[in-house]
Amino acid sequence: MARNCPSTYRSPQMNPTHTDNLKSNLGEASDHLKQAASHAGDAIRGAANVAGDEVRLGKANVKSELADGALSGIAALEEGAGAAREQVDQLMDKGRDLVDSAADLIRERPIASFGVAFAAGWIIAKLARSGDK
Structure with missing residues (x-):
């Protein structure tokens, strides 16, 4: 008798029920989510590869x-040694001139x-003696 009940009986020519449509839509949504996750994974792997390259x-x-x-620092050091030699040479020349x-x-x-030499020596000796006391 349950077969004659209109709420449980479906004929093949009838439209799908809301439950059938829900299941179909949920299945389709699930497929789209799987594809989206796959694309997101591909995008992340691609971004990681690009980031690694960068x-x-x-x-x-x-x-x-x-x-x-x-290299620039080494060159500066070499030039610094040359500049020091130049300065020493200039000081030596000035010393020779003096x-x-x-x-x-x-x-x-x-x-x-x-x-003048005698007076300078006498002053230096006096200063040295006064520092000893």
């Missing part, structure tokens, strides 16, 4: 700049030079 490129650029900086000037002055005025 990191490798950045690392190579950093290494290159550090190497160039080291010694030559002093020698010329001593030749021109030997008695005055002796007096």
Whole structure:
């Protein structure tokens, strides 16, 4: 008797029920979600590959700049040594000029030079003795 009940009987020619439509739509939604997850995974893998490539490129650029900086630093050190030699040479030339000037002055005025040297020695001796007390 249950077969004659209109609520449970379906004929093949009848339209699908709401439950059938729900199941169909949920199945289709599930398929779309699976595809979306697959595409998202592909996108993440692609982004990770691109990011990895960018990191490798950045690392190579950093290494290159550090190497160039080291070479520039070495070149600056070499130039610094040359500049120091130039300064020492200039100081030596000035020292020679002072010694030559002093020698010329001593030749021109030997008695005055002796007096100045004697007075300077006497003052230095006095200062040294006063520091001992």
